[in-house]
Amino acid sequence: MSEVHLRNLSKSFGTTVAVEDVTLTVPDGAFVTLLGPTGAGKTTILRLISGLEQPDAGDVVIGGRSAVDDTPAQRNVAMVFQQYSLYPHLSVKDNLAFPLRSPLLKTPEHEIDRKVTEIAEVLRIPHKLNNKATELSGGEMQRVSIGRALVRNPSIYLMDEPLSSLDAKLRSDLRIELKRIQETLGATLLYVTHDQVEAMTMSTHIGVLDNGRLVQFGSPREIYENPVNLYVAGRLGQPRINILPADMFAGSPAGARQIGLRPEHIEQGEGKESTVKRVEHLGDQIRLHLTLEGHDLVTLTDPHADLEPGDIISIQPRNPLFFDASGARIN
Template sequence: MAEVVLQDISKAYGTTRANDHVTMTVPDGAFVVLLGPTGAGKTTCLRMIAGLEQPDSGDIRINGRTVTNDTPAQRNVAMVFQQYSLYPHMTVRENLAFPLRSPILRTPEEQIKRKIGEVAEVLRISHKLDNKATQLSGGEMQRVSIGRALVRDPNIYLMDEPLSSLDAKLRADLRVELKRVQEKLGATLLYVTHDQIEAMTMATHVGVLDHGRLVQFGSPREIYERPVSLYVASRLGLPRINMLPADIFAGAPSRARTIGLRPEHIAQGSGKESKVVRVEHLGDQTRLHLDLEGHDIVTLTDVHTGLRPGDTVAVEPRAPLYFDGDGARIA
């Protein structure tokens, strides 16, 4: 594995700036997630590291060596795409062996057999090795797709929304699997997603992209608790952060225009009165949808609450986040 450094990377397609002076370090052995909505520049960033796109300016270093002008093969990276990209006429074993038999790697057959066995065991697909790719479920196909990367010993694994086409249960299962595999291998992994749950549960570091700019980079907890802007605050957290006029509660800084309240940071029992609009019982938690002076807010309450629509609840902020007129957080 290796450290990967992006230094002032920019890439434009016509008048559209896909990446705008991005500087970021992916530490050796880290699980880094690039987070942002569609069009934020996540995939372009990944493709430039892989060598599939050439940056207009800036430098890319892998393990201390500049690779900006290297071919994808020379960079020794492994990439997993959103679609499975398997050879349907081949068995799982043949799909896993395919990258190892490339003219560049020329891996001995004995070593190929060993690597396939190890990866199949890690991904729990040993019993499927002799099945054709077309005989697999969606989750199994994505495991094989990930396995085709894992059989390699690359400098970094690059993954472009590999779980987005799976159903909710499979996504949850494979999130756990992928994190387990990454920790077991000590792999350096850069993962692209727009799914905040994937970022919060898997990442050691999160980079938040906004229209091609890297606006914050840090641990998931740091970005959740200390976002630099309204935009970043809205990227993590489910339910989403509540955004209200700063003067709706007393005590806001003079420059504050917006107060941000995480659902768990709204205390009940005292403060301003709000009206219960809806109660969502989700098993492990209950969400209250409230109307506070014409503003919709969501908070959490006791799982066995007896509150009903139309009831009145007094609320007040706890650990609020304040933002100025430009959306920047006021520390």
């Protein structure tokens, strides 16, 4: 696998700026996730790395050399899309073998058999090799689609929301599987999603994008605990971070206009009185919807807590996040 560097990468489509001056490094063997809403520039970055789009400015460096003048084939990247893109008339074995049989690779048949068998074991579908693609479940089809990328030995795997079309249970199962596969193979992987749970659970690094710009890049823990601004703080965390006027509580630093309270920042038992609006029982925890001086907020409490709508509980902040009028973090 190879380390991939993006240097001051920019791309526009007419008057729409898709990617603006993005610089980041995908380390060799890392699982890097690009996180952001629709239109943030995530897929465009993948297409610029793969060579499906050409940058207006900047450089794509793969394995220590510039790739901007290379064709997609010369860049040796493997891409997995949201849709399965399988050949329905072919067996699972032939779908997995298809990339290896391209005139460009000219892989011997005995080597194809070895690689297909190996990847089928990694994907835990060796018993499906003789099935037609149309005989598979949605999760199995996506495994085969991922496997078609894995049979190759590319510089980097690029994955564009490959789990988003699956149901919640399958997404949860395949998140675990995909991370296991990446670690087993030691693969370098750049993954695109708008799902913060996928980003938090699978990644070694997260890049948060906003309107084509890279706002913050770091480990999941760093992004969650030390967001650079209000936008980043709102991208990660479930329930979402609560944003309240900073003057609601004493002790706000100079210049603070808003206070950010994640569930772990809300201490119950002392402080200001709030009213319970709604109680959500989630099994291992209870999600409380509160009203505090006309402001709504959500926090978590003990699963055995006996609370009802209308109850009054006292709360106070503990190690909260503060933001100025522009949304920038105040440390």
